[in-house]
Amino acid sequence: MGTQKSGTPGRGDGRRVDPPDVPGGAPASLLEPAAVGDLLRILREQGYRTIGPTLQDEAIVYDEIEGLGDLPAGLTDRQQPGEYRIEERSDDALFGYNLGPRSWKQYFFPPSLRLFAARRAGRGFEIEPPDADPPALALIGIRPCEIAGLDVQARVFTGGGHVDPWFAAARERAFLVAVQCAQAAATCFCGSMSTGPRAERGFDLALTELLDEGEHRFLVEPGSARGREVLAVLHPTPAGPAERARAEAATRRAESQLSRSVDGEGLPELLEAALEHPRWAEVAERCLSCANCTMVCPTCFCHTVEEVNDLSGERTERWRRWDSCFSGEHAYIHGGDLRPSTRGRYRQWLTHKFGTWHAQFGSSGCVGCGRCIAWCPVGIDVTEELAALRVGSDRAETAETEEAT
Amino acid sequence: MHTEAAERLVPTPYVVRDAWQETHNVVSLELAPEGDGVLEPCAPGQFNMLWAFGAGEAPISASSVGASGSAVLHTIRQAGNVTRALCAAAPGDVIGLRGPFGRGWPLERARGRDVIVMAGGIGLAPLRPVLEHLETFRDDFGRVTLLYGTRSPEDILFRGELENWRGRFDFDVQVTVDTAVRGWASNVGAVTELLPRAVFEPERSMALLCGPEIMMRFCIQALRGRGVPPEWIHLSMERNMKCAVGLCGHCQWGADFVCKDGPVFPLDRIEGRLSVRER
Numbered sequence: 001m002g003t004q005k006s007g008t009p010g011r012g013d014g015r016r017v018d019p020p021d022v023p024g025g026a027p028a029s030l031l032e033p034a035a036v037g038d039l040l041r042i043l044r045e046q047g048y049r050t051i052g053p054t055l056q057d058e059a060i061v062y063d064e065i066e067g068l069g070d071l072p073a074g075l076t077d078r079q080q081p082g083e084y085r086i087e088e089r090s091d092d093a094l095f096g097y098n099l100g101p102r103s104w105k106q107y108f109f110p111p112s113l114r115l116f117a118a119r120r121a122g123r124g125f126e127i128e129p130p131d132a133d134p135p136a137l138a139l140i141g142i143r144p145c146e147i148a149g150l151d152v153q154a155r156v157f158t159g160g161g162h163v164d165p166w167f168a169a170a171r172e173r174a175f176l177v178a179v180q181c182a183q184a185a186a187t188c189f190c191g192s193m194s195t196g197p198r199a200e201r202g203f204d205l206a207l208t209e210l211l212d213e214g215e216h217r218f219l220v221e222p223g224s225a226r227g228r229e230v231l232a233v234l235h236p237t238p239a240g241p242a243e244r245a246r247a248e249a250a251t252r253r254a255e256s257q258l259s260r261s262v263d264g265e266g267l268p269e270l271l272e273a274a275l276e277h278p279r280w281a282e283v284a285e286r287c288l289s290c291a292n293c294t295m296v297c298p299t300c301f302c303h304t305v306e307e308v309n310d311l312s313g314e315r316t317e318r319w320r321r322w323d324s325c326f327s328g329e330h331a332y333i334h335g336g337d338l339r340p341s342t343r344g345r346y347r348q349w350l351t352h353k354f355g356t357w358h359a360q361f362g363s364s365g366c367v368g369c370g371r372c373i374a375w376c377p378v379g380i381d382v383t384e385e386l387a388a389l390r391v392g393s394d395r396a397e398t399a400e401t402e403e404a405t
Numbered sequence: 406m407h408t409e410a411a412e413r414l415v416p417t418p419y420v421v422r423d424a425w426q427e428t429h430n431v432v433s434l435e436l437a438p439e440g441d442g443v444l445e446p447c448a449p450g451q452f453n454m455l456w457a458f459g460a461g462e463a464p465i466s467a468s469s470v471g472a473s474g475s476a477v478l479h480t481i482r483q484a485g486n487v488t489r490a491l492c493a494a495a496p497g498d499v500i501g502l503r504g505p506f507g508r509g510w511p512l513e514r515a516r517g518r519d520v521i522v523m524a525g526g527i528g529l530a531p532l533r534p535v536l537e538h539l540e541t542f543r544d545d546f547g548r549v550t551l552l553y554g555t556r557s558p559e560d561i562l563f564r565g566e567l568e569n570w571r572g573r574f575d576f577d578v579q580v581t582v583d584t585a586v587r588g589w590a591s592n593v594g595a596v597t598e599l600l601p602r603a604v605f606e607p608e609r610s611m612a613l614l615c616g617p618e619i620m621m622r623f624c625i626q627a628l629r630g631r632g633v634p635p636e637w638i639h640l641s642m643e644r645n646m647k648c649a650v651g652l653c654g655h656c657q658w659g660a661d662f663v664c665k666d667g668p669v670f671p672l673d674r675i676e677g678r679l680s681v682r683e684r
Binding site: 118120122124157301316323329330333335352355356360 | 416684
């Protein structure tokens with residue numbers, strides 16, 4: 001590891017200093033909205049870069065925020081397949097929306113990352129000292145499905161054979177302030193993926209925004225020792241059974257609004273058996289192979305490397321950049337593209353995300369955030385595609401059984 | 406972030422100790438670590454990522470792993486910018502190397518069995534360490550057959566080695582070409598056409614294949630036809646690779662990452678997907 005500014009939070013000997021404990025028994029407490037501003041200030045004083053939702057280009061996206069005023073208060077998002085709109089709310093909710101196009105993966109798996117630089121030396125080369133470590137980030141407003149997405153990517157980047165140093169360091173240092181969902185967008189399907197709308201673990205602090213009956217407060221649950229320490233500085237008031245009940249009601253409201261779902265039962269096997277299903281050709285008629293779904297997906301991890309040379313040819317850099325299985329060069333080997341059709345590419349994406357991901361990383365690659373549905377320019381809905389593949393496959397199985405009998 | 410993991414992604418300088426033209430478009434490079442660097446042993450069938458400064462990296466299987474104990478041999482066919490730059494390396498030049506990566510040929514499992522090696526074109530290069538191993542530990546194996554096909558006589562790789570192996574009474578070596586030229590007085594046709602002549606006991610054989618996928622599919626048909634069980638047929642697969650450590654996603658093939666779960670696979674693991682187009 002390179003040289004560090006002293007006092008950078010979350011540093012340790014490679015392990016989490018304070019592993020998150022089970023929050024079930026931790027007492028919840030209450031904060032006024034202004035205290036969220038204090039929380040940001042305290043975290044910044046501790047050396048964290050505070051990242052949170054902010055309005056940019058008519059979308060709520062994650063970026064650096066400095067204070068309460070940067071949050072998109074009083075706004076919400078309306079989402080449908082191929083549609084995302086910002087609308088005003090009737091209240092001053094600070095977190096009264098669901099998800100924008102940017103996931104948190106950009107901070108753990110940056111869209112562009114320099115792997116190394118090298119300079120010609122004699123007939124060979126010398127590698128230049130590596131780049132600095134990732135900054136310590138405080139993620140303000142991470143949603144339950146996004147915590148799950150971060151966990152999925154952690155299994156990809158740090159759970160297998162190779163440990164990605166940037167991801168591991170960024171994840172170890174990150175302070176997570178979750179916001180429990182009190183509403184669901186029409187594109188959400190976290191319920192069926194068991195990733196939301198409420199997070200029970202994986203955060204340092206979890207907020208539930210209580211907005212009923214003219215009240216505006218936050219119920220706060222600590223999820224780690226670090227979280228408890230930070231919370232103590234804010235001097236919260238204890239939450240009573242009434243506030244707890246209203247937080248639970250907020251979760252139930254979000255649950256009741258979930259209108260989409262994926263039937264995960266036997267899905268990897270079903271997809272493996274459905275590789276020649278006519279639905280692939282049908283969806284390929286609509287799919288533009290634009291890669292939007294993979295860019296907004298919080299778990300998609302494909303990347304390429306590029307050599308960037310200076311004009312003299314004396315110095316070169318290798319950059320890692322996000323790539324997509326929908327891109328023309330993804331499956332290119334000498335002589336041609338092994339996956340040239342949109343049918344083949346869409347099938348690769350979907351069968352990987354919901355099928356082979358299980359064998360590779362022990363879970364589904366999907367967390368049900370619905371971004372791929374909202375940000376698909378033609379509104380392709382994965383839940384609908386999976387349902388169609390299931391129906392057809394059931395038919396095929398039935399037909400086989402009938403023939404056999 | 407100077408960690409061991411990061412180093413897996415950063416090339417190490419290797420000196421080109423020797424370089425020679427194998428055919429009109431294939432070059433072999435003998436590589437040794439620069440300075441007092443230590444050579445990481447490369448098992449037969451494993452590959453390294455070779456880096457030409459300013460051009461990029463390409464995954465190349467080792468074509469000899471024990472040449473001198475201190476060097477590894479790579480045999481490279483010019484196919485694009487990177488391989489062209491690598492093929493232009495001269496003795497004394499330094500190139501970058503990351504590796505070795507992947508799972509190689511299961512030679513330990515082959516002990517006591519008849520071994521059938523079927524190669525097409527540049528596919529002979531990843532199999533050459535197998536043949537060298539068979540030569541060194543000849544008594545550990547049953548009958549040894551090498552069936553090799555190329556486009557034309559001028560594309561035949563490793564002529565010296567082939568002649569050496571063919572000169573032995575305990576190696577059956579057959580070569581065929583797709584297109585004959587004047588002076589070629591040997592086999593013409595697909596490599597599978599050589600199989601009926603080969604003598605081996607299918608039930609106690611191990612077949613090792615490397616070449617174009619279409620060629621390997623026909624080889625599999627022929628070998629299955631002779632009764633070789635799928636778990637005793639192994640293939641070296643090729644896919645786009647950027648990282649070689651199972652992260653970049655390019656080489657995914659079903660649930661496998663060819664870079665780390667392969668490149669050598671037993672047929673019983675992959676048979677279902679081998680015939681699926683665009684998988």
